[in-house]
Amino acid sequence: MSHVLSNRALEMAQTLVRMNTVSANSNLELIEYVRDHLNALGVRSRLTWNADKTKANLFATLGAGKPSGIILSGHTDTVPWDGQDWTVDPLSGSVQDWPGEEFADGHVEQIGPRLYGRGSADMKAFIAIALANAERFLESESPFAVHFAFSYDEEVGCFGVRELIADMKEAGVKPVACIVGEPTNMVPAIAHKGVYRWRCCVRGKEAHSSLTPQSVNAIEMAARLVGKVRDMAEGFERSEARYEGFDVPFSTASVGQFHGGIADNVVPRDAEFRYEFRNLPTADALAMQKDVLAYARQLETGMKKVGPDTGISFETICEIPSFLTSARDPVTRLAQRLSGNASTTLVAFGTEAGLFKNAGIPTVVCGPGSITQAHQPDEYVTLDQLARCEVFMRGLALAREVG
Ligand SMILES: [Zn+2]
Incomplete structure (x- = not known):
C-alpha cells in the first residue's frame, strides 16, 4: 500500500x-x-x-x-x-x-x-x-x-x-x-491482560533489637506477604490454564517496591511494599487479591497478640481491567x-x-x-x-x- x-x-x-x-x-x-x-x-x-x-x-x-x-x-x-x-x-x-x-x-x-x-x-x-x-x-x-x-x-x-x-x-x-x-x-x-496494583502497609511494634519477643517486626511480616505473592506467581506459572498468543500466556504477579526499617538495632515498626497482578482476561485479579487479604488477616491475628495496635492495610493504586x-x-x-x-x-x-x-x-x-x-x-x-x-x-x- x-x-x-x-x-x-x-x-x-x-x-x-x-x-x-x-x-x-x-x-x-x-x-x-x-x-x-x-x-x-x-x-x-x-x-x-x-x-x-x-x-x-x-x-x-x-x-x-x-x-x-x-x-x-x-x-x-x-x-x-x-x-x-x-x-x-x-x-x-x-x-x-x-x-x-x-x-x-x-x-x-x-x-x-x-x-x-x-x-x-x-x-x-x-x-x-x-x-x-x-x-x-x-x-x-x-x-x-x-x-x-x-x-x-x-x-x-x-x-x-x-x-x-x-x-x-x-x-x-x-x-x-x-x-x-x-x-x-x-x-x-x-x-x-488486566493490571492491578496495590500498596500494602504493615504496622508492627517497635523495640530494641535485643528484645524481639516484645516486638512485631514489620519487615518480616511484609516479607511473608511478599512470599505469598511470589508463591501465587509460581502457582500461575505451574497450573493456570494457558491463553496462547500472549508473550507470557499465564497471569503474572510481581513486587515492584519495598521500603522498611530505620537501623540495624531497631525492630522496624513500619514496612511497605507495592505489587501487581497482570491477569489473563480469563482470570480474576480481585480473587487473587482476596487470597492476599486472607493471608494478611491470618498474619494479623498473630501480630495483634503481641501488639494490639499492629495491623496490615491495603490501598489500591490502579485497577485496569483486562x-x-x-x-x-x-x-x-x-x-x-x-x-x-x-x-x-x-x-x-x-x-x-x-x-x-x-x-x-x-x-x-x-x-x-x-x-x-x-x-x-x-x-x-x-x-x-x-x-x-x-x-x-x-x-x-x-x-x-x-x-
Ligand atoms: Zn498509551
Whole structure:
C-alpha cells in the first residue's frame, strides 16, 4: 500500500507532540487546542475535570443528531523521559528520514520518514489524525456520528476515562462501538491482560533489637506477604490454564517496591511494599487479591497478640481491567476492514479498552505505531503508519455499518 499523509494531519501531530503533557503535568493546553479547533467547526465539547481542575477529558460528537456513534478513544498524557538517553528533543516533533535497517532478529525496519517525540506513537498521532479529519466526519453521510473521547491520566492508571465514561452515560450517549487508538501497527487487537496494583502497609511494634519477643517486626511480616505473592506467581506459572498468543500466556504477579526499617538495632515498626497482578482476561485479579487479604488477616491475628495496635492495610493504586473481545465481533470486523488488516493480535499492555467494554460498548484496539517505541528514548512513529491511520479515518467517515 502506498498512502499519502495529509500535511494537516502531520502538522497537528507535531503540534500535539510539542505540548508537554506528561501525566504529572496539566493537559489543558492540548485539551483547549482540540476544543478550540472543534468550536471553530461548530462542535461543542464536553469537558470533565480532575479534582483540582488541572486536567480534563474531552468528549465531542461529530454528527450530532445521528442515531448512534462510534468512539475514537485516545489518552492525552504521556510518560516522562527523565533519565532517558534521547538523541532528539522529546518535544521536538521533528520529522527525520530513516534509511531502513535489518535487525538481528531478522525484522526489517522500513525505509521512510518518521515523526519523533514523546507521545508520537503513544498516542498523540492518533488523536491528531482524528482531529485533522473532523470536517470529513461532520460532512459524512454515514449513519454514524463519530465521538472523540480524549482522556487524561491513562498512563498512571486509566483514571480520567472513568469520569468521561460516567459523563457520557449521564448524557445518554449510547455509542455502538469504540476504537482505542493505542499503537498496534494498525492491526486490530482483541485482548490484553488486566493490571492491578496495590500498596500494602504493615504496622508492627517497635523495640530494641535485643528484645524481639516484645516486638512485631514489620519487615518480616511484609516479607511473608511478599512470599505469598511470589508463591501465587509460581502457582500461575505451574497450573493456570494457558491463553496462547500472549508473550507470557499465564497471569503474572510481581513486587515492584519495598521500603522498611530505620537501623540495624531497631525492630522496624513500619514496612511497605507495592505489587501487581497482570491477569489473563480469563482470570480474576480481585480473587487473587482476596487470597492476599486472607493471608494478611491470618498474619494479623498473630501480630495483634503481641501488639494490639499492629495491623496490615491495603490501598489500591490502579485497577485496569483486562480486555477481551472476539475476532468475529462486528467492531473487530469494522477495524479489520478499515485498516486493511485481516489478522488480529493480542497486546501485552493495558489500555482503556476494558473500561469501555465493561460499560457495554463493543471495543477494539487499533492505532498507528508500535508499542516497541512507546515509553522508549527516541520514541517515533513512521509516517507510513500515520498514513495508514488516515486511510482508516477516511474509511470510517464512509462506514455504513459496523461489521
Ligand atoms: Zn498509551
